[in-house]
Amino acid sequence: MKLGLDGKTAVVTGASKGIGHAVARALLDEGAFVGAGALNGSAELTALTDGGRTISVLGDLTTTAGCQALVDETVDRFGGIDVLVNNVGGVRPRTEGFQSVTDDDWQWALEVNLLSAVRATRAALPHLIRAAPSTIVTICSVNASLPDPGVIDYSAAKAALRSFCKSLSKELGPAGVRVNTVSPGPVETALWLGPGGVAETVGLAQGVDAAQVREAAVADTPTRRFTHPDEVAQVVMLLASAGNITGTDVLIDGGMVTTV
Numbered sequence: 001m002k003l004g005l006d007g008k009t010a011v012v013t014g015a016s017k018g019i020g021h022a023v024a025r026a027l028l029d030e031g032a033f034v035g036a037g038a039l040n041g042s043a044e045l046t047a048l049t050d051g052g053r054t055i056s057v058l059g060d061l062t063t064t065a066g067c068q069a070l071v072d073e074t075v076d077r078f079g080g081i082d083v084l085v086n087n088v089g090g091v092r093p094r095t096e097g098f099q100s101v102t103d104d105d106w107q108w109a110l111e112v113n114l115l116s117a118v119r120a121t122r123a124a125l126p127h128l129i130r131a132a133p134s135t136i137v138t139i140c141s142v143n144a145s146l147p148d149p150g151v152i153d154y155s156a157a158k159a160a161l162r163s164f165c166k167s168l169s170k171e172l173g174p175a176g177v178r179v180n181t182v183s184p185g186p187v188e189t190a191l192w193l194g195p196g197g198v199a200e201t202v203g204l205a206q207g208v209d210a211a212q213v214r215e216a217a218v219a220d221t222p223t224r225r226f227t228h229p230d231e232v233a234q235v236v237m238l239l240a241s242a243g244n245i246t247g248t249d250v251l252i253d254g255g256m257v258t259t260v
Helices: 018-029 043-051 064-078 103-131 149-175 198-206 210-218 229-241
Strands: 009-013 033-038 054-058 083-086 134-139 177-184 249-252
Touching: 009 018, 009 064, 009 103, 018 033, 018 043, 018 083, 018 229, 033 043, 033 064, 043 054, 054 064, 064 103, 083 103, 083 229, 103 134, 103 149, 103 177, 134 149, 134 229, 149 177, 149 249, 177 229, 198 210, 229 249
Parallel strands: 009 033, 009 083, 033 054, 083 134, 134 177, 177 249
Antiparallel strands: none
């Protein structure tokens, strides 16, 4: 099923692995051109560039300069931007409680999970307005509405991110730029399941195996499994193409959030 993204140009931040890589690949499958930004390269990201419809731009996307370079190089190569996918994010479990979370920890969480999206959006916005109708899709988290003391700074930053996107949707709607968020629960990525990821870190703190942490994370959800990155990418594709959806947050959490 084609979603009308053929020939469009998209910028994806955090595209070297996980959700960002799955989104970039899905966009290519839909016929889009992709400016893929990442702090570090990966074999997976290199493979995306083989067909000539993707460029890889490496840099620190928590900085204004890094975001601007990604946007500028994408526009130079493909002529404009129709879609921005803000995917950069990160979490460090705070296993020793609130008092252990320093100012530097709080600043890190805000830079990675909020200000990276603010800066990428600021850099891309003139091109998105010029290309309207266009769209911004930002990867948020269920923790925006399910605050968790174990990731207290991450939860606060994601709540701010969702609020930022909702406010922006109201400002940019009349200009033809739609703004939406996608909020996954636990996703089968290195952030959760890789070395030094959430499962391993929490397991070490609790004296249990990482596999037990993984099972417990989804034990009370109706589907009882992690979401796959490709499943998140499918939701992003829908929001990137749907003509009159804006200011919306779409959950993909296996039923973790139980409120109506």
